[in-house]
Amino acid sequence: DSGVTQTPKHLITATGQRVTLRCSPRSGDLSVYWYQQSLDQGLQFLIHYYNGEERAKGNILERFSAQQFPDLHSELNLSSLELGDSALYFCASSASQGARETQYFGPGTRLLVL
Amino acid sequence: AQKITQTQPGMFVQEKEAVTLDCTYDTSDQSYGLFWYKQPSSGEMIFLIYQGSYDEQNATEGRYSLNFQKARKSANLVISASQLGDSAMYFCAMRELYGQNFVFGPGTRLSVLP
Numbered sequence: 001d002s003g004v005t006q007t008p009k010h011l012i013t014a015t016g017q018r019v020t021l022r023c024s025p026r027s028g029d030l031s032v033y034w035y036q037q038s039l040d041q042g043l044q045f046l047i048h049y050y051n052g053e054e055r056a057k058g059n060i061l062e063r064f065s066a067q068q069f070p071d072l073h074s075e076l077n078l079s080s081l082e083l084g085d086s087a088l089y090f091c092a093s094s095a096s097q098g099a100r101e102t103q104y105f106g107p108g109t110r111l112l113v114l
Numbered sequence: 115a116q117k118i119t120q121t122q123p124g125m126f127v128q129e130k131e132a133v134t135l136d137c138t139y140d141t142s143d144q145s146y147g148l149f150w151y152k153q154p155s156s157g158e159m160i161f162l163i164y165q166g167s168y169d170e171q172n173a174t175e176g177r178y179s180l181n182f183q184k185a186r187k188s189a190n191l192v193i194s195a196s197q198l199g200d201s202a203m204y205f206c207a208m209r210e211l212y213g214q215n216f217v218f219g220p221g222t223r224l225s226v227l228p
Contacts, residue, residue: 043218105159
């Protein structure tokens with residue numbers, strides 16, 4: 001158990017809908033990262049928050065947004081869902097944001113868009 | 115730009131034997147971190163081992179060791195005394211000192227045979 005929690009574990013929804021994925025980092029970790037893992041794209045970095053502030057954006061679509069709250073939990077919002085958004089979405093946390101900081105991953109949310 | 119290459123899509127190893135999973139990386143930075151993660155069929159991402167670019171000794175964590183050859187830009191994972199539970203996808207990842215992203219390789223699927 002990494003100490004990172006993600007809810008829900010599974011999510012099935014329809015195209016055009018909006019969903020919210022939630023992540024609670026390990027106790028004391030200030031950084032939260034979101035990743036998307038699909039069969040054809042592999043593991044793709046989406047976005048990074050540090051202590052409530054957005055620090056970096058990766059391959060995140062405009063239909064997707066995220067935020068980190070004062071209690072450090074984070075939410076990833078996916079809207080106008082398309083079939084291609086079906087993937088495993090991971091949240092990871094680390095104590096800080098340096099190159100040496102190991103990221104610990106949550107169990108992931110498996111999203112299926114029908 | 116960062117890039118991670120894992121040239122072995124799949125590997126087989128006999129139980130109790132050692133196996134080496136290859137990883138090469140491309141960076142112009144002098145300071146960076148290299149990481150290996152394991153993803154079993156259940157989907158979670160498990161941190162295995164870390165190597166810093168300035169670390170003079172190869173990292174070891176139990177049965178995992180990292181064969182770090184900086185000049186060749188390679189960071190191969192060695193798993194000794196393979197166990198059936200080692201069957202999984204293995205990802206190599208890198209983060210530069212001032213980079214905000216983890217970049218992951220495409221992964222190697224390891225199958226341990228009884």
